[in-house]
Amino acid sequence: MSAGREPPVLDVRGLAYAYPDGHQALYGVDLQVHRGERVALLGPNGAGKTTLVLHLNGIHTAGAGSVSVSGLPVGKEHLQEVRRRVGIVFQDPDDQLFMGSVRADVAFGPHNLGLRGAALEARVMAALEQVGMAAYADRPPHHLSFGQRRRVAVATVLAMEPEVLVLDEPSSNLDPASRRELADVLRALDVTVLMVTHDLPYALELCPRSVVLHDGQVVADGATYDVLTDDALMRAHRLELPFGFDPRTVGAPPAASRGGHGSGSGVDSVTT
Amino acid sequence: MGAGHGHRLHYHGHSPLHRAPAHLKLLGLLGFMLVVVATPDHWFAAFGAYLLVLLGVVALSQVPPTYLLKRMVVEVPFVVFALVLPFVAYGEQVEVLGLSLSRPGLLAAFGILATATLGVLASLTLAATTEPQALLAGLERLRVPSLLVQIMSFMVRYLDVVTGEMQRMRVARESRGFSARDPRQWPVIARSTGALFIRSYERGERVHLAMLSRGYTGTMPEHGGHR
Incomplete structure (x- = not known):
């Protein structure tokens, strides 16, 4: 899992950004994510998490500093390739699923990459199988349950075979079963993950490493367990564990079942 | 169904x-x-x-x-x-x-x-x-400009979302004791409609963002491809 000599999948250096209205959201962010890592990006509302995420695929352009993806600098000239490498799953699946059927929606990204015919179809079905939604390929997305739509949203991005999957609040608005099913899906994926979340137990369950962003700066970067048990740090940055949850008493998170492409034991329970 | x-x-x-x-x-x-x-x-x-x-x-x-x-x-x-x-x-x-x-x-x-x-x-x-989808595919086969078909397909897709939002706003209004019987209350409805318009506009921007993030460059895959 360690990086070796290859460049980090995500390499953010000294990134600063101010919105056109003058509001500065990021003040020199440094963040490196290496291949195969699962990293949680934590921080209170308004910390600049979403702003940072929108820099990763070039929607925003850095005011100062640089962002590069597997060695490729994010900029106008490589935009298409950067957007293939960085797959963003947005918070509201209704924003992400805009086509008439699940299949067409998952095909949208790879189609933009130039895939056609059987190759496109294979890519679509592979992505849907990874999230356990292959049986719903011909359904209109707005007829699915919220949890199913969230999983399809993940598939729309997986179909582009990204190097890093960026999830914005993946567990928000999910019922506990859907939340757990999504965790199973994410754990079985063989892809680097950056997960923006307020759901700290979810971060502990899925991400060995956590980065805390506050007021546009990285204020902590370490093992999720250490971050969540550092009471002074947590208090200083408006992070709070939900009532009754104590990482010290939870024990180790479920073992990662990765590597076996899509056939992780966790996923099987998803395809009901 | x-x-x-x-x-x-x-x-x-x-x-x-x-x-x-x-x-x-x-x-x-x-x-x-x-x-x-x-x-x-x-x-x-x-x-x-x-x-x-x-x-x-x-x-x-x-x-x-x-x-x-x-x-x-x-x-x-x-x-x-x-x-x-x-x-x-x-x-x-x-x-x-x-x-x-x-x-x-x-x-x-x-x-x-x-x-x-x-x-x-x-x-x-x-x-x-x-089916609405078949209708769109039919329009495409009739060589209706693809931008028009795209606009219509988004309308079909988001009609339910926007109506749902409108319903929720109505329920929220009425839960706070509002009723639209009296014409003097109509300005409130006008303002909610304005809010709905802005919300839909912002959703449009978010959808566009999501499309760009998946490499959208201005052309949509044909509807006819999946039937």
């Missing part, structure tokens, strides 16, 4: 009309309506014949007539206008049941009623027998 599932106009079925290609149905509707509109108002027999043809098509489609009738309420504004016309139009007056009515007004009213009824019924039949 149960109630509340699928689009409210579509009636699930397997009739020959359901199976017919969408672009042929669209052309059929267009041709039929052009003929109806081009027919002079006083050719009563022709309108009768159109109605018979249309009823034949409805029978063929196996859509229950009550299903279509209920949805024909959209025609009401036209009916009201047509009913008013004989009273307000000028020209030669005739006595009907002791009322003095304008003869050209009556004729125009008949024309409006006949074309509107035929048009609404024919469109409803098309909508009842064709």
Whole structure:
């Protein structure tokens, strides 16, 4: 899992950004994510998490500093390739699923990459199988349950075979079963993950490493367990564990079942 | 497909009309309506014949007539206008049941009623027998500019989302004791409509962002590709 000599999948250096209205959201962010890592990006509302995420695929352009993806600098000239490498799953699946059927929606990204015919179809079905939604390929997305739509949203991005999957609040608005099913899906994926979340137990369950962003700066970067048990740090940055949850008493998170492409034991329970 | 599932106009079925290609149905509707509109108002027999043809098509489609009738309420504004016309139009007056009515007004009213009824019924039949997606694919096959088809497909996709949002806003208003009975309360509705408009606009921006993030460059995959 360690990086070796290859460049980090995500390499953010000294990134600063101010919105056109003058509001500065990021003040020199440094963040490196290496291949195969699962990293949680934590921080209170308004910390600049979403702003940072929108820099990763070039929607925003850095005011100062640089962002590069597997060695490729994010900029106008490589935009298409950067957007293939960085797959963003947005918070509201209704924003992400805009086509008439699940299949067409998952095909949208790879189609933009130039895939056609059987190759496109294979890519679509592979992505849907990874999230356990292959049986719903011909359904209109707005007829699915919220949890199913969230999983399809993940598939729309997986179909582009990204190097890093960026999830914005993946567990928000999910019922506990859907939340757990999504965790199973994410754990079985063989892809680097950056997960923006307020759901700290979810971060502990899925991400060995956590980065805390506050007021546009990285204020902590370490093992999720250490971050969540550092009471002074947590208090200083408006992070709070939900009532009754104590990482010290939870024990180790479920073992990662990765590597076996899509056939992780966790996923099987998803395809009901 | 149960109630509340699928689009409210579509009636699930397997009739020959359901199976017919969408672009042929669209052309059929267009041709039929052009003929109806081009027919002079006083050719009563022709309108009768159109109605018979249309009823034949409805029978063929196996859509229950009550299903279509209920949805024909959209025609009401036209009916009201047509009913008013004989009273307000000028020209030669005739006595009907002791009322003095304008003869050209009556004729125009008949024309409006006949074309509107035929048009609404024919469109409803098309909508009842064709899935929205198939309709879009049909438009694409008819070489309708793809930007227009894209706009329509987004409309189909987000109609439910926006209506849902509108419902939730209404429930939230009413939960706080608001009722729209009194015209003095209408400004509140206007403001909610404005808020809904802005929300939809912002959603449009977020959708565009999501599209860009998946490499959108201005062309959509064809709808016809998946059937």
